[in-house]
Amino acid sequence: MIVPLEQVLLLAGLLFGLGLICVLVWRSNVIMLLIGIEIMLNAAMLVFVAASNHWGAADGQVFALMIIAMTSAEVSLALALVVYLHRRRNTVAVDEFRELHD
Amino acid sequence: MNAAQLLFYLLATVTVLATLFAITEKHPVHAIVYLVTSFFALAAIFFLLAAPLIAIFEVIIYAGAVMVLFMFVIMMLDLGRPEQVSRPGLLHWLPAITLSATILAALATLLEVRTGSSATLHQIGVKTFCVTLFRGYGLAIEIISLQLLFAVVGALYLGRRRRS
Numbered sequence: 706m707i708v709p710l711e712q713v714l715l716l717a718g719l720l721f722g723l724g725l726i727c728v729l730v731w732r733s734n735v736i737m738l739l740i741g742i743e744i745m746l747n748a749a750m751l752v753f754v755a756a757s758n759h760w761g762a763a764d765g766q767v768f769a770l771m772i773i774a775m776t777s778a779e780v781s782l783a784l785a786l787v788v789y790l791h792r793r794r795n796t797v798a799v800d801e802f803r804e805l806h807d
Numbered sequence: 808m809n810a811a812q813l814l815f816y817l818l819a820t821v822t823v824l825a826t827l828f829a830i831t832e833k834h835p836v837h838a839i840v841y842l843v844t845s846f847f848a849l850a851a852i853f854f855l856l857a858a859p860l861i862a863i864f865e866v867i868i869y870a871g872a873v874m875v876l877f878m879f880v881i882m883m884l885d886l887g888r889p890e891q892v893s894r895p896g897l898l899h900w901l902p903a904i905t906l907s908a909t910i911l912a913a914l915a916t917l918l919e920v921r922t923g924s925s926a927t928l929h930q931i932g933v934k935t936f937c938v939t940l941f942r943g944y945g946l947a948i949e950i951i952s953l954q955l956l957f958a959v960v961g962a963l964y965l966g967r968r969r970r971s
Contacts, residue, residue, distance in 0.1 A: 707811040707855055711917055716819045716852075718914045720826060722907040727830035729903035736835050736877065736886060740842060743873065744826055747849060750861070758856040763931045763939040767947075769861045770940070773868050774951045778958035780873050784880045785962035791884045 706759055713755035721748035735787050735797045739780065746776050815855055821848040836887045839878050846870045857930050 724744030731737035750769045757765025787797055794801055825845035832838040846869045853862035881887050940948070 707809075708815050713856070714917060715914055716822070718910055718917075719823055722910040723823070723826045723830055725910070726903040726907055729906065730830070730899050732899065736881060737830070737838070739877070740829065740838060743842070743869075744830070744845075747846065747869070750865075751849065751852070754853050754856050754858045754861055757858065757931065761931070763936045764943070766858050766861050766931060766936050767940050767944055769858070770864065771944075771947060771951055773861075773864050774955065777868055777873060778955050780876060781962050782958045782965075784876055785965040787880060788884065789965045797884070797886060 710755060710759045714752065717748045717751040717755070720751065721745050724748060733799050735783075735790075735799060738799070739783055739787075743776065743780070746772055811855060815852065818848045818852050818855070821845070822852065834887060835881050836878065839874055839881070843870045843874050846874070860933055860936055 721744075724741045724747075727741030727744060728738055731741065750772050753765040753769045753772070755765075757763060757769075790802060791797055822845050825841045825848065829838045829841035829845060832841060846865060850862040850865040850870070853859075853865060
């Protein structure tokens with residue numbers, strides 16, 4: 706461990722807070738919402754990798770790999786949804802989509 | 808402070824600053840480019856934390872595939888027009904500021920109760936990683952692959968052209 710675990714956790718907490726701010730502030734814009742989710746997932750990955758390094762077990766890296774796989778699935782599905790919504794209403798503002806039927 | 812520590816602090820600064828610029832940027836394409844910078848710095852941090860495989864995947868999948876997919880969708884739907892984006896109002900900032908103040912308070916208590924960390928250097932090679940992955944988490948790999956398949960099917964279903 707090159708730096709103490711607390712400092713890596715501090716960095717991860719800062720990144721998670723920034724992602725949370727992005728999600729909460731830009732909640733009317735789908736693209737920025739997804740970017741905020743990406744930032745938060747990256748912070749979680751950083752915690753897993755740091756813990757894996759701290760305790761010398763490879764399990765944390767395995768979970769980081771699974772987060773990567775989950776993120777790629779989530780992003781592909783979410784962006785397909787964005788394209789679908791844009792084709793129907795010609796906008797990506799979340800506030801425009803408040804009805805279940807069309 | 809040795810070179811690796813100095814490098815970690817530099818990369819951490821680059822990551823936080825690039826993320827900060829990304830989330831305050833009005834232009835979506837600029838935000839994506841800032842985020843790619845942040846992910847490259849984070850990949851270097853992963854390399855410093857003795858996880859070279861995760862660092863490589865971060866560069867290939869996050870910075871290479873996911874961000875390019877974002878860029879592709881922004882350009883295809885012509886969303887990169889900052890004059891159409893409305894700035895979030897002050898009311899939108901209130902819950903964000905409250906929750907991040909809570910997170911900052913939690914981090915402050917974390918730094919208060921610092922424990923002495925072990926100075927041993929654990930190196931996890933690719934072989935150890937793969938043995939753990941395929942011996943211990945075989946079922947998880949199957950579930951993840953099923954999830955990727957479902958995502959592909961769902962994206963194909965959502966993206967098809969309706970004939971009306």
